[in-house]
Amino acid sequence: MKKEYDVIIVGAGPAGSMAARYSAVQGISVLMLEKDRDVGYPVRCGEAISKGGIEEFITIDQRWISTPINKFSFISPGGIEVVIPLEEQGYILERKIFDYALAESAAKEGAEIQTRAYVYDLIIENGKVSGVKVEIAGEKKEIKSKIVIGADGVESRVGRWAGLKTYTDFRDMESGTQVTASNINVDQNTCYFYFGKDVAPQGYLWVFPKGNNLANIGLGVSGIIGKKKSALSYLNDFMDSKFPNAPVLTRVAGGIPCTITLEKIVSDGLMLVGDAARQINPLSGGGIASGMIGGSIAGRVAGEAVKMNKLDHIYQYESDWHNRLGKRHKTFDNIKNGIFHFTDEKFNNIAKSVAKVEVDQRSIGNVFKVALFNNPSLMLDVAKAFFKK
Amino acid sequence: MIEILPNKCDFCGCCVGVCPEDAIELKEAEIKIIEPLCTNCSKCIWACPIEVIKFNRNGVKAAS
Ligand SMILES: Cc1cc2nc3c(=O)[nH]c(=O)nc-3n(C[C@H](O)[C@H](O)[C@H](O)COP(=O)(O)OP(=O)(O)OC[C@H]3O[C@@H](n4cnc5c(N)ncnc54)[C@H](O)[C@@H]3O)c2cc1C
Ligand code: SF4
Ligand code: SF4
Numbered sequence: 001m002k003k004e005y006d007v008i009i010v011g012a013g014p015a016g017s018m019a020a021r022y023s024a025v026q027g028i029s030v031l032m033l034e035k036d037r038d039v040g041y042p043v044r045c046g047e048a049i050s051k052g053g054i055e056e057f058i059t060i061d062q063r064w065i066s067t068p069i070n071k072f073s074f075i076s077p078g079g080i081e082v083v084i085p086l087e088e089q090g091y092i093l094e095r096k097i098f099d100y101a102l103a104e105s106a107a108k109e110g111a112e113i114q115t116r117a118y119v120y121d122l123i124i125e126n127g128k129v130s131g132v133k134v135e136i137a138g139e140k141k142e143i144k145s146k147i148v149i150g151a152d153g154v155e156s157r158v159g160r161w162a163g164l165k166t167y168t169d170f171r172d173m174e175s176g177t178q179v180t181a182s183n184i185n186v187d188q189n190t191c192y193f194y195f196g197k198d199v200a201p202q203g204y205l206w207v208f209p210k211g212n213n214l215a216n217i218g219l220g221v222s223g224i225i226g227k228k229k230s231a232l233s234y235l236n237d238f239m240d241s242k243f244p245n246a247p248v249l250t251r252v253a254g255g256i257p258c259t260i261t262l263e264k265i266v267s268d269g270l271m272l273v274g275d276a277a278r279q280i281n282p283l284s285g286g287g288i289a290s291g292m293i294g295g296s297i298a299g300r301v302a303g304e305a306v307k308m309n310k311l312d313h314i315y316q317y318e319s320d321w322h323n324r325l326g327k328r329h330k331t332f333d334n335i336k337n338g339i340f341h342f343t344d345e346k347f348n349n350i351a352k353s354v355a356k357v358e359v360d361q362r363s364i365g366n367v368f369k370v371a372l373f374n375n376p377s378l379m380l381d382v383a384k385a386f387f388k389k
Numbered sequence: 390m391i392e393i394l395p396n397k398c399d400f401c402g403c404c405v406g407v408c409p410e411d412a413i414e415l416k417e418a419e420i421k422i423i424e425p426l427c428t429n430c431s432k433c434i435w436a437c438p439i440e441v442i443k444f445n446r447n448g449v450k451a452a453s
Contacts, residue, residue, distance in 0.1 A: 226437070230438060
């Protein structure tokens with residue numbers, strides 16, 4: 001390890017690895033620091049992603065695919081199931097191996113990687129972030145850099161040390177918990193989503209198959225719900241009623257910041273990417289693909305800034321991100337806020353009207369139309385979502 | 390005062406993500422409340438998915 005790098009990345013998740021790769025590919029010196037002893041573990045994720053989300057960055061490899069997905073199934077509080085065939089295929093990943101592959105792809109471009117490296121502070125000189133203070137296997141070190149990229153996930157603190165407001169309002173934080181259980185006898189190519197006040201109020205519960213009747217079963221509920229009943233008790237209730245004897249192989253907790261991108265994701269010498277920048281799709285809670293997109297844009301812009309010797313250029317990342325996804329996330333966030341307040345009755349009515357559509361006519365677009373026309377009040381909610389700034 | 394129950398935390402970082410005061414430090418398998426910064430606002434308690442943060446009347450016990 002050197003004493004100084006062009007770019008230092010804090011956190012080796014999907015966002016960090018893409019930031020490392022897209023900066024290293026430009027021939028500059030890059031170091032990625034990860035606090036845990038393993039890249040990609042523990043896995044705090046349902047592992048669902050679209051085909052396009054992967055293929056923008058890496059060729060599909062069976063080593064990190066658990067199962068392909070071609071249907072979504074939505075289950076209303078009253079138990080009405082609506083199955084929708086997908087136009088674009090999806091996958092359930094094996095993220096431990098997937099995250100490894102992403103980090104390897106950064107290493108191939110020349111990025112250095114160090115695990116068991118906990119970043120505990122920033123070096124700030126004349127108001128500009130100029131490196132990190134890190135504890136590597138217990139030993140404290142200071143490493144300088146022109147640019148620091150914070151890819152430190154939902155628990156991000158890097159931005160705060162540079163004076164950015166990065167914490168998420170507890171109402172927008174989906175408190176999540178998940179088990180990976182076996183003997184879950186469901187269709188192995190369908191993702192299941194459960195809604196309603198008894199299952200996962202202000203959120204949803206997922207059953208994502210991983211092949212051979214193994215499945216990720218988890219849920220997220222808003223912090224406002226967690227005040228009264230925790231995500232864990234909701235999940236225990238569901239498992240007790242649906243899969244009482246399923247052996248549980250893994251149990252994790254996790255936070256999903258379902259909100260719009262932070263107001264500021266750049267300051268002098270610092271860029272934030274992925275969950276650290278709150279780049280998750282606030283409607284679905286999916287953050288793998290959007291984190292990779294955020295990371296890749298930041299990595300590219302950081303590399304350009306170093307090569308031009310013009311560090312102000314990193315501010316370009318902010319508008320590039322908003323044009324690519326940030327603006328769309330605002331619309332998704334408005335829709336989420338509408339759906340959050342649906343009553344069980346409304347969910348049931350939507351499910352009933354959609355259930356009348358022939359299965360082969362059920363594209364997401366078509367289902368959306370039917371749901372709208374049969375539930376006029378929903379139309380109002382959606383209109384509000386699109387027109388709210 | 391806030392206490393994280395020893396040996397029960399999953400180190401997921403959800404509490405860190407909602408703390409307005411930057412008063413929680415999380416390492417790979419170690420967590421602690423930075424007492425001078427904590428205002429006892431309770432947001433971390435509500436956000437913890439597995440209910441392992443509690444009020445503790447005897448004062449903060451930084452548990453790992
Ligand atoms: C229960 C749950 C289910 C989910 N399901 C899905 C899903 O099905 N599909 C989907 O697309 N998304 C899902 N998500 C969201 C997805 O997991 C995240 O959006 C994604 O992992 C974000 O990637 P990232 O690189 O930004 O952060 P992370 O993957 O969280 O990586 C951050 C890394 O930074 C490291 N780090 C943190 N602080 C420091 C420090 N101080 N020093 C050094 N290293 C540090 C961490 O150890 C970690 O490895 C889910 C999330 C949860 C919690
Ligand atoms: S009580 Fe409030 S200030 Fe204290 S650690 Fe929890 S969230 Fe932070
Ligand atoms: S939210 Fe709960 S489980 Fe997660 S790190 Fe905080 S105290 Fe531990």
